[in-house]
Amino acid sequence: MRDAAFLRLWSGNTASGLATWALPFVLGLAVLERSLSPSALGLVLAARTVGFLAAVPVSGVLADRRSRREMVLWAGLSAAAATPLIALGLGRSVALMAVAAALSGAGQGACRPAFQALTAEVVEAARRQRANAAMTLAVRVTTLVAPAMAALLAMVLDARGLLLGIALLWLVAALAPPPGGPAPTATGRERAGFFAEFAEGVAEARRHPWFLAGLAALTAVIATGYSATGVALPLISRDRYGSEAVLAGAATAYIVGALIGALAISRWRPRAQGWNALAGLALYALAPLSLLLPVHPWVIITAYVMTGIGIELFNVPWFTATQREIEPGKLARVSSLDFLLSYGLAPLGLALIAPAMNAFGPEPVLGACAAVCLLAPAAAALVPGARHFSNKPPRQAPVRITKTV
Secondary structure (H helix, E strand, C coil): CCCCCHHHHHHHHHHHHHHHHHHHHHHEEEEEEECCCHHHHHHHHHHHHHHHHHHHHHHHHHHHHHHHHHHHHHHHHHHHHHHHHHHCCCCCCHHHHHHHHHHHHHHHHHHHHHHHHHHHHHHHHHHHHHHHHHHHHHHHHHHHHHHHHHHHHCEEECHHHHHHHHHHHHHHHCCCCCCCCCCCCCCCCCCCCEEEEEEEEHHHHCHHHEEEHHHHHHHHHHHHHHHHHHHHHHHHHHHCCCCCCHHHHHHHHHHHHHHHHHHCCCCCCCCCHHHHHHHHHHHHHHHHHCCCCCHHHHHHHHHHHHHHHHHHHHHHHHHHHHHHHHCHHHHHHHHHHHHHHHHHCCCHHHCCCCHHHHCHHHHHHHHHHHHHHHHHHHHHHCCCCCCCCCCCCCCCCCCCCCCCC
């Protein structure tokens, strides 16, 4: 934090994360105020997701083609301009809110790969793991304390006022980050079209088998384990334990575990970094497993603490390895592929889990999701380069030979 450039980058990334989290929460408050119906809330949030998914691949290409800092600037300004339009449409026009939410989601999606690539430009390689840990710590702390802060602000501001506050956060995200390096793509040759440049990013990802395997494992865990617990946990908390206390406790435990994991991995340098990261990802199986049987609530809470620890033991080395191993001129495109698949398929998982539980019951679905959460990282660990998240063999320590006279 004594590095001014990183502090500016961290502040912008934290502001974008807080703005991203706050929008659905504030719109939920609008439902409580009866200025927005539940069906309209679903439509607006779906529009934001569509905007996010549409912008991620485009922003990956543009961030590699132009300046990453410029991409963050325009993405943040777009989201900052769209958010007041959501406030304007509140209680008046759901169509205006949906269009504005799509623009806001596009700004959010455009920020993600650009911030990933900008971190590699601002922070030297030896310090990136600690930098990525600091980034994720900010996100987790925000998620932990922001609901209470928003609830306190809601006592003096209505949903429209809070939406204007989100617009200010997007302005911080746009203006705070420092200048990065020059655009890494060569300018001496004629540029290919958008699809050709995105295909170059896909080809770069394919050059790293460990990346494809890790991305497949992460996508499988999010689409099954994360989605299953997102649907099952509220139902089990209500039906089995008779209150929402288990839901609130497990959600808080997950964030606390993630904070512990981020703090641990900021200093820990395991020798087999990739295998340790994939083992952390496999800990997500504990979440659906803890919901299978009528155990004591503290078993579920402990499982979610372990799940939170594991996800950060994966996330931080994963981001650091991607910034280290991927060709700098294609980093934003490869990062956009990461976000597009891992987070883009999460809504599909959420949409399929509920019908599957209705058809087969929650126990078989939770068991199958736990098996996927275990087997997908285990399969990824067998791929060449997965042990160290690198195609290169690990450096051997020099052997010191002493001569005796």
